[in-house]
Amino acid sequence: MTTVVRPRVRVPGSASAGDAVTIKTLISHKMESGQRKDSDGNIIPRSIINRFTCDFNGENVIDVTLEPAISTNPYFEFEATVPESGEFQFTWYDDDGSVYEDTKSITVE
Amino acid sequence: MMKKVLTVSSALLMSTVPALARGPDDNTLVVNGEIEMVTKTEAPAHLDGVLPEIISGWHYRSEETQQLQSDDFENPSMIFVDDAEEAWNTVEGSSGNSCASCHEDAAESMVGVSATYPKWNEEAGQVYTLQNQVNACRTERMGAEPWAYDAGPALNMEALIASHSRGMPVNVAIDGPAAETWEQGREIYYTRYGQLELACSNCHENNNGNHIRADHLSQGHINGFPTYRLRNAALIGTQSRFRGCIRDTRAETFATGSPELVALELYVRSRGNGLSVEGPAVRN
Numbered sequence: 112m113t114t115v116v117r118p119r120v121r122v123p124g125s126a127s128a129g130d131a132v133t134i135k136t137l138i139s140h141k142m143e144s145g146q147r148k149d150s151d152g153n154i155i156p157r158s159i160i161n162r163f164t165c166d167f168n169g170e171n172v173i174d175v176t177l178e179p180a181i182s183t184n185p186y187f188e189f190e191a192t193v194p195e196s197g198e199f200q201f202t203w204y205d206d207d208g209s210v211y212e213d214t215k216s217i218t219v220e
Numbered sequence: 221m222m223k224k225v226l227t228v229s230s231a232l233l234m235s236t237v238p239a240l241a242r243g244p245d246d247n248t249l250v251v252n253g254e255i256e257m258v259t260k261t262e263a264p265a266h267l268d269g270v271l272p273e274i275i276s277g278w279h280y281r282s283e284e285t286q287q288l289q290s291d292d293f294e295n296p297s298m299i300f301v302d303d304a305e306e307a308w309n310t311v312e313g314s315s316g317n318s319c320a321s322c323h324e325d326a327a328e329s330m331v332g333v334s335a336t337y338p339k340w341n342e343e344a345g346q347v348y349t350l351q352n353q354v355n356a357c358r359t360e361r362m363g364a365e366p367w368a369y370d371a372g373p374a375l376n377m378e379a380l381i382a383s384h385s386r387g388m389p390v391n392v393a394i395d396g397p398a399a400e401t402w403e404q405g406r407e408i409y410y411t412r413y414g415q416l417e418l419a420c421s422n423c424h425e426n427n428n429g430n431h432i433r434a435d436h437l438s439q440g441h442i443n444g445f446p447t448y449r450l451r452n453a454a455l456i457g458t459q460s461r462f463r464g465c466i467r468d469t470r471a472e473t474f475a476t477g478s479p480e481l482v483a484l485e486l487y488v489r490s491r492g493n494g495l496s497v498e499g500p501a502v503r504n
Contacts, residue, residue, distance in 0.1 A: 115303055121293050139299040183453045184296055 116140050120201055122215040131190040134165065138203050138211065144179040160185060162204040168197035195219050243429035244279035244438075249498075252292055255387040257496040264493040266394065270425065276495050277438035280429070281503060285450065288502040297379055297448040297500030300372075300455050304380035307373060313364030319377075322361065327384055334378075334385040335497050338486040340397040347401040347486055350378050351457075351477070369477035370457035379446045379455055382499030390443050390497055394490045405487025408480060414471030420488070423465075441492035442485070444501025451504060458485050 121135040138160060145157025159179055165172040172191045191199070196219045203211040249257040259276035267274070278286060292298045308319045308326055323329040334350060341348040341356070348356070351374050355366035367374035394402045409420045423432060424440030431437065445458040459476040462484055466473040474480040 115306070117299070117302060119293070135293055137293065137299070139302075184299055186294070 116205070116209070116211060118201065118203060118211045118213045120199075120213045120215050122199055122217055125218045125220055126193050128194060128219045129192060131192050132217065133188065133190055134199065135186070135188045136163070136165075136201055136213075137184060137186045138163075139184050140203075140205075142179075142181055142183045142185065146179065158206050160203050160205055163187060164202045165189075165191070166200045166202075167191060167193065168195070172199070193217055193219055244275045247279065247283070247286060249276075249278055249286070249290060251290055251386060257387060257498060258389065259495065259498075261494045264490065267491060271439065271491075274441065274492060274495055275428075275439050276492075276498060277441055277444060277503060278498065278501065280436050280438040285502055285504050289498070295448065295500070295502055296453075297446070297455060297502065298383075300376045300448075301380045301383055301500065304373075304376035307377060308380065313358065313362035315361065315363040317362045319357070322357075326380060330381045330384040332385050332388055334382040334499065335388045335391050337392065338398075338482060338489060339393060340401075342397075346479075347398055347482055349458075349482055349485055350381060351375075352482070354378070354381075369475075370460045372455075375446045375455045375457050378457070379500040382446065382497060385497040386499070387496050389494050390489060390492045392486060392489045392493060394486070398486065401483045402486050402490065404480075405483035405485070408484045409487055412469075413466055414469030416469045418469040420465070420484075439491075440488065441495055442488050443492045443495040444498035444503065446499055447501045447503050449503055455500060458488075462488075 116139055118138045119136065123132050126132045140160050141158065142160065143155055143158040145154065145159075147155050149155050157179060159177060159181070161177050163173075163175045163177060163185070165174075173187075173189055175187065177185060196217065198214050198216045201213045201215075205211070244260075249259050251257065257276070257278075259278050260273055263271045263274045278289065288294050288296070305326070311318045311321070319326070337350040337353070338347050340346075341353070344352075344356070351367070351369060354374065354377055358364040359366050367377075392398075412419045412422070420440060423437050428437045428439045442458045442461075445461065446455045447461070448454070449456045457476065459481040462481055463473040463476065
C-alpha cells in the first residue's frame with residue numbers, strides 16, 4: 112500500500128468564457144474505515160479524508176463530505192463553469208487534522 | 221470487497237446493468253491518446269497450433285475497467301509509480317547511490333528494459349526477473365538491503381520501469397542459456413496441480429473466453445504486470461498472481477521469487493511475445 116498522501120489534479124489550461132470544464136482530482140490515501148480489526152483483534156482506528164472542497168476565485172464550486180465507506184485513493188470528477196480567468200483551489204481535510212492543498216490556474220480566452 | 225472509482229458526474233450511471241461479458245471484445249487501447257497498444261497479434265512461433273492469436277487480458281475486462289487504463293490520471297497504478305519515482309532518486313545503502321546515480325533519468329534509461337525480462341543473467345548464471353535485477357543493483361551497487369519479493373517497494377519500482385516500455389512488444393529470449401529455465405516453466409504450465417487437478421493450460425489455453433464461476437478467463441498473458449487489481453485496490457505482482465491461481469486449484473503454492481515461479485514467469489511472458497507491454501495495467 113502506498114503511504115504517501117499526494118493530491119493530483121487535472122484542469123484544462125484554457126477555456127472559453129462560460130464553458131463547463133471537466134476537472135479530475137485524485138488523492139492517494141488509505142481511507143481506513145474504522146470498521147476493520149488487526150491480527151490481534153483490535154479495531155484499526157478510522158483515518159479518512161472527511162471533506163473535499165473546490166473553490167474558483169474564492170467562490171465555492173463543490174463541497175463534499177466523505178464517509179468511511181469510500182474506497183482508498185478517492186477520485187472525484189466534476190464540471191465547473193468558468194466565467195473568467197482565475198485559479199481553482201482544491202482542499203482535502205484529513206481525520207488527523209492534516210489539510211492538503213493544490214491550485215490550478217485556467218485562462219479564459 | 222467492492223471497488224469502484226467514484227465519479228460525481230457518473231454517480232447516476234452506476235445502477236446501469238453491465239452487459240454480460242463473453243469472449244474478448246474488439247476495442248482498441250490507446251493510452252494518454254498517444255501510446256498505441258498491440259493487444260491482439262499473431263502467436264509466437266513456439267505456440268504454433270496452440271493458440272491462433274494471442275489476446276491481451278485487457279480485452280476480457282469490462283469497458284469501465286478498460287477505460288481506466290487509457291489515461292494515466294485515471295489509472296490508479298500511477299499513484300504507485302509516483303512513489304517509485306521518489307525511491308528512484310533516493311540514496312540508500314552504504315555506497316551512497318540511488319538508482320538515478322547510475323541510470324539517471326528512468327524515462328530515458330529504462331525504455332525497453334521491461335520488454336526483455338525475465339532474462340538470462342550471465343554473472344549470476346540464472347534467469348533474472350526484473351525484481352531480481354533491481355535487487356542485484358540494490359545489494360551489489362548500492363550496498364542496500366534487497367526488497368522483499370512482490371512487496372510494495374519492489375512492485376512499485378517494477379511498475380515504474382515497465383511504464384517506460386509501454387507500447388513496445390514483449391520480447392523475451394527463450395533460446396540460448398535461458399532455454400532450460402523456459403522448458404521448466406513450460407512443464408509447470410502444463411502440469412495439473414492441486415485437488416482440482418488444474419494446469420494453467422486448462423483454463424487459459426482451453427477455456428479462455430469462458431467463465432470459471434464468476435471469473436472471466438483470459439489467455440493469462442502477463443504483459444500488463446504489475447497490475448492494479450480493483451479487487452485488491454493495490455498493485456499485484458506476476459508471481460503473486462500465479463500463487464493466487466495455484467491456490468485456487470487447492471494446491472500448495474510455490475513461494476514468490478522461487479526458481480519454479482521464475483521459470484513459469486519466463487514461460488508465460490514468452491507466450492505473450494509480440495503483445496505490447498501494458499504494465500502497469502488495470503484489471504478487476
